[in-house]
Amino acid sequence: MLELAILGLLKEQPMHGYELRKQLSQKLGFFWTVSFGSLYPTLKRLEQRGVVKMHAYGDKPSRKRQVYAITERGEREFLELLAESAVTRWEEDKFPLRLAFFRYLKPEMRIRLLERRKVYLEDKLDFGRASLRRTLDRTNRADSYTVSLMRHGLDTTERDIAWLDELIATERRLLASADEQPAPSADATGGGGPALPDTPDDTPTPSEELQSQ
Amino acid sequence: MLELAILGLLKEQPMHGYELRKQLSQKLGFFWTVSFGSLYPTLKRLEQRGVVKMHAYGDKPSRKRQVYAITERGEREFLELLAESAVTRWEEDKFPLRLAFFRYLKPEMRIRLLERRKVYLEDKLDFGRASLRRTLDRTNRADSYTVSLMRHGLDTTERDIAWLDELIATERRLLASADEQPAPSADATGGGGPALPDTPDDTPTPSEELQSQ
DNA sequence: TTCGTCATGTAATGGGTTACATGATTAC
DNA sequence: GTAATCATGTAACCCATTACATGACGAA
Numbered sequence: 250m251l252e253l254a255i256l257g258l259l260k261e262q263p264m265h266g267y268e269l270r271k272q273l274s275q276k277l278g279f280f281w282t283v284s285f286g287s288l289y290p291t292l293k294r295l296e297q298r299g300v301v302k303m304h305a306y307g308d309k310p311s312r313k314r315q316v317y318a319i320t321e322r323g324e325r326e327f328l329e330l331l332a333e334s335a336v337t338r339w340e341e342d343k344f345p346l347r348l349a350f351f352r353y354l355k356p357e358m359r360i361r362l363l364e365r366r367k368v369y370l371e372d373k374l375d376f377g378r379a380s381l382r383r384t385l386d387r388t389n390r391a392d393s394y395t396v397s398l399m400r401h402g403l404d405t406t407e408r409d410i411a412w413l414d415e416l417i418a419t420e421r422r423l424l425a426s427a428d429e430q431p432a433p434s435a436d437a438t439g440g441g442g443p444a445l446p447d448t449p450d451d452t453p454t455p456s457e458e459l460q461s462q
Numbered sequence: 463m464l465e466l467a468i469l470g471l472l473k474e475q476p477m478h479g480y481e482l483r484k485q486l487s488q489k490l491g492f493f494w495t496v497s498f499g500s501l502y503p504t505l506k507r508l509e510q511r512g513v514v515k516m517h518a519y520g521d522k523p524s525r526k527r528q529v530y531a532i533t534e535r536g537e538r539e540f541l542e543l544l545a546e547s548a549v550t551r552w553e554e555d556k557f558p559l560r561l562a563f564f565r566y567l568k569p570e571m572r573i574r575l576l577e578r579r580k581v582y583l584e585d586k587l588d589f590g591r592a593s594l595r596r597t598l599d600r601t602n603r604a605d606s607y608t609v610s611l612m613r614h615g616l617d618t619t620e621r622d623i624a625w626l627d628e629l630i631a632t633e634r635r636l637l638a639s640a641d642e643q644p645a646p647s648a649d650a651t652g653g654g655g656p657a658l659p660d661t662p663d664d665t666p667t668p669s670e671e672l673q674s675q
Numbered sequence: 676t677t678c679g680t681c682a683t684g685t686a687a688t689g690g691g692t693t694a695c696a697t698g699a700t701t702a703c
Numbered sequence: 704g705t706a707a708t709c710a711t712g713t714a715a716c717c718c719a720t721t722a723c724a725t726g727a728c729g730a731a
Contacts (some may be wrong), residue, residue: 251718267682277549279586279593279612289684312682321706345615384489394564399492401625402558405618412614447669464691480710500691502712526699526711 250343251283251291256319257326257350259301266292280345293316300326330426332358356424363417368408374406463556464496469532469540470563472514476531479505493558505530513539545571556580569637576630583623590616625669 258264258272266289285426296303300323306314319327331350344366366394381399384391471477472660473486479502508514513536519527532540544563557579563573594612597604 265682266684267680275593275596276608279590279615285683286721286722288687291718314681317682348611349605351606371494380488380492392562392565394561395489395631397625398558398561401622402492405621408618408621409614412610416610435581453674478710480708492719498695498711499713502688525708652728672692 251332254346256323259317259319263316265314265316275350356420360420363413367413370406370410377403463472466543467559470534472532476529478527478529490562499571569633573630576626580623581624583619587619
């Protein structure tokens with residue numbers, strides 16, 4: 250989780266730890282934060298693994314500032330992490346982070362991940378509905394708090410799925426319009442409202458990234 | 463988290479570990495599960511702390527079955543845990559569990575907790591809105607996935623708050639009607655639809671539990 | 676001069692997980 | 704007889720946290 254986030258941010262530009270954390274709080278902070286006690290050791294681990302490399306500024310022990318940059322190996326690992334590979338406990342909390350870096354994936358892969366997520370949520374929904382039914386059957390006077398909680402949970406999951414459906418639909422439209430006119434020029438997405446322009450801030454090409462190897 | 467859940471379930475009836483986990487999956491499983499590797503050590507810890515006590519059935523090393531029951535100290539600690547005390551990282555994931563045991567709290571305490579939760583969610587909402595604004599301002603073409611994610615997150619939080627408001631309103635109504643006729647008899651909640659009957663399955667008194675000391 | 680924020684780190688702890696190991700009992 | 708489920712546990716690990724420690728720099 251942390252590793253993916255670090256690599257994703259360093260991909261945009263080299264940074265030192267403190268700055269990294271600030272960006273993390275600003276860009277991903279609305280659903281996740283990290284402490285320094287976790288960040289610094291992780292950076293060292295990443296450096297030893299060779300996915301980032303560090304350059305220290307400031308000769309004195311004071312005024313030190315260790316700027317990290319992503320390496321080529323790092324770029325590769327980032328994409329692997331992002332796309333799937335070591336996926337344990339698939340989602341629930343990790344998914345938003347993935348989505349935040351979706352622009353680095355090919356549309357096909359995006360759709361694949363979105364649909365996987367959907368399957369997961371639908372399973373959750375089924376399980377939740379079964380739980381609710383069981384709870385209501387088990388006794389004529391089920392605990393009202395639990396019931397309310399379950400209903401609200403089901404509600405939320407349903408909305409999550411609907412949201413996913415929108416994302417998937419948009420993605421498909423994008424894919425279709427890209428097929429029509431294979432020229433990778435800008436504003437090919439059409440005018441409509443909630444389209445996904447798919448253009449990052451200050452990062453590589455909008456249409457044809459991914460898969461360094 | 464686990465401890466609260468264990469105490470809450472043992473409060474209903476004594477059980478052995480395996481059974482405990484099954485109940486956990488059935489009753490709270492729609493938002494949380496535990497592995498045995500976590501459950502058994504926790505039970506031992508709880509026993510050493512004196513909040514549960516164990517009675518082993520089956521003399522041979524085989525056919526063993528260790529039934530745990532909550533102690534009086536356990537009852538006290540349970541209520542403390544449930545009501546607040548050591549509240550770090552207040553909520554987000556712990557709140558649903560609390561709610562599942564809300565019937566053991568006095569209405570006043572319930573309202574207090576619900577409102578605290580609401581404050582937390584409102585802060586989150588403010589923070590989220592600020593993040594979104596910042597993201598949209600920072601560049602004319604913000605990353606659409608992040609934006610969509612943020613909007614959906616805000617949406618979800620808003621609905622969470624609305625749900626909380628309902629719970630709070632119901633709770634207040636309950637409190638008001640209890641004030642009118644101080645007799646703690648049944649069906650004093652009124653007829654209406656989404657009222658909270660507040661009656662557990664096979665647990666103590668419906669209106670006047672809590673605060674053993 | 677004191678406070679906030681920049682900047683980096685360590686140590687202890689928390690709260691779980693997965694994988695492994697063991698063995699009895701029940702259902703097919 | 705064999706597979707699923709009942710039943711308990713241990714060891715290694717994961718991924719984070721909090722609390723602590725250090726020190727420079729800029730602004731009030």
